[in-house]
Amino acid sequence: MSSILYRVGRFSFRHKWWVLVAWLAALVVVAGSVGALSPKFSQDFDLPGTDGGVAMEQMQEYFPQLSDQMEKPSTTVAVQADDGLKNHAAAIDALVTDLQKLDKAEPQTIVSPLTVAQAQPEMAAKVLGDDGRVGLITVSQSVNMMDVDVTLKNQLVDTLAKHRVDGLKVEAMGGVMSAMEPAGKAELIGFAIAFVIMIIAFGALVAAFIPLVTGIVGVGLTMMLVTLSAEVLSINQAATAIITMLGIAVCIDYSLFVVSRYRSESARGGAREDAAGRAVGTAGSAVVFAGLTVIIAVAALMVIGIPIITQMGLGAALAIVVAVCAALTFIPALLGAFGRFAFAPRIPWIKHAEPRPNVDSLGVKFGRQLVKRPVPFVVGALAILIAAAIPMSGMQLGMDTTTDDQVAAQELISEGFGEGVGGQLMVVMHTDKGTINAAADTAVEKIRAMEGVAEPATVAWMGNGTDPKNPNANADSAMIVVTPTSSPSSEQTHDLVEKIRATSDVIGEKGAEIHVGGQTAIMSDLSAKLDKALIPYLIVVVGLAFLIMIGVFRSLLVPLVGTLGFIFSMVATFGITTAIFTDGAFGLIDHTKPLISFLPIFLIGVVFGLAMDYQVFLVTRMREEFIHGMSAKDAIVAGYRHGSRVVVSAAIIMISVFAAFMLSPDTTAKMMGFALAIAVFFDAFLVRMVIVPGILAMLGDRAWGLPRWLDKLVINFDIEGEKVRDRGLPAAETEVVTSAESTVDGAEPAPSGTA
Structure with a gap:
């Protein structure tokens, strides 16, 4: 496969303008289709095949007028006064008058609760409560719920604020209050943080700009395709948040890995187009398999049979496919467009932006200490994960999606x-x-x-x-x-x-x-169905990904250690998320609530895929050096030299993108953003950077290898790019030379091209 990817990268680099125009044309066509059709996202949850789903189907069939009415926003306005609402009759009447003037309002249905109670005493208990201190006003508006936008919500909010006078409390929920704020704020914050991190990672402005552009193009295309699909499918708006945040993070991360490898290959010599081919043939192979793992994890969510979960899973899978395609074609085309200016202008005060065989970065120093004394590091990381997992014993699941x-x-x-x-x-x-x-x-x-x-x-x-x-x-x-x-x-x-x-x-x-x-x-019904599906889904996803990793690493122990590490990071994530969102720890959440029912199963799918990303990108480089002659511990240190800075940068970018979604008023997006951010932190920094390399150091050569009978059955995917490792290099560059490649105790011979 590496040979095919080499040709793809080289072709994209050489025919850069054609490739860039093709991506631009795809954006224009899809954007034009979205503009022409104006598809709308759904606001309702649907659960076909369950008792609740059958009830809703029968209600639509046998009570069509009621169903049509339910498709319109019906906002409940609550008024409250400690001294009784009767003392605020005039203020309530003024409120009702203004509510009747709202856009698309149905004035005849908007009535003061005092008026209703007086005219229809039998209805008094439904509109007046707490001995007349609390009242309800129903605001119906003649617009389809799918067409409700934040403008109607803001108009209502402004009206309510105007009438909070003389001790009268006025609040609202449901209906237009469920309108989602326009996307953009969290995404902009995520992109800004990512740009800063990439400047530090590359030490150059243009190189930092390339993954950013790729992220914008990839996420833009993905979201427009998802929006376009809403024209023929019922796509819930709640599914779009996770697709956006995952698309941004993965697009930028995969681009980061390819650009970083291109820099290393360019430094080895030869033509830049060959360097691009080798980068895509090596790092691109890791991108393909990492992406495949994530796609399997999120696409498998469709087997649960819950529409919104299926939409999230397939939308996320589409985002990964676009991210992988962008990394393999759009990135080398951009590198070709910038040419020799790709890593300029350099920022001189940023140290270790490019790995050098005679300079030890912090990652190399850490890796050397880890392989010397792995036990304390592994035990310490496990202790942190176990401590974070303790609150999981009180985890509650529910579907309280009420926004703040x-x-x-x-x-x-x-x-x-x-x-x-x-x-x-x-x-x-x-x-x-x-x-x-x-x-x-x-x-x-x-x-x-x-x-x-x-x-x-x-x-x-x-x-x-x-x-x-x-x-x-x-x-x-x-x-x-x-x-x-x-x-x-x-x-x-x-x-x-x-x-x-x-x-x-x-x-x-x-x-x-x-x-x-x-x-x-x-x-x-949704919660019950998710509870039944959790264990089977976990077995299917982990089982399939485990088989893929056997082929990627050609080892049984490496995938096993990686999978067990994921389980530790997952329970730690559930524990700390429960502590903050349900128990109210640290005062970060004003309104505590149970975890969203689909959070555990979706986290398992997404985080397992992302965890394997870092496993692939870091550990494949360790295996690459091991099969080229380094000892097991030296290979681990070499892996830190070439991969730690990129993996750390990628993890910080992903954490930042996810965490930015905590600014959203939408409870689902806020909780998902936090859980994904903390899960990436635990898995990237504690499991992939400490526990996995530490255990591999303890296992030594035993970690790398398969039983002979299994080795014959497993396909050689050439994930390290052995077939393209030296393509396009002068003959002198392909010979083994002595370098100061980092080792546990000092300089040892290492293959050329590892710089």
């Missing part, structure tokens, strides 16, 4: 009406054997008697009959809205959902079926 700007409203509503308001369960019933009346009456009776139902006396059913004045007559379907007393993500609400579903036998005797839907029930 909705928490205040959620607290007011809980104070006045209980935690379940806003998380209603949609119970849907249907029969093909006459009318639904008997089954619906039985269901209402059973639900009223259940623990955890708010105001049981108000529970009733609504039919889909054709008479608008009496829709319960001659209906074959029924809808029951049940409000829990507990929060949507609580165990009590999950139990209530299962109790209602457990009535299916009794309802079946009446000739009908019963299903529980709504976002609360769907989230409950």
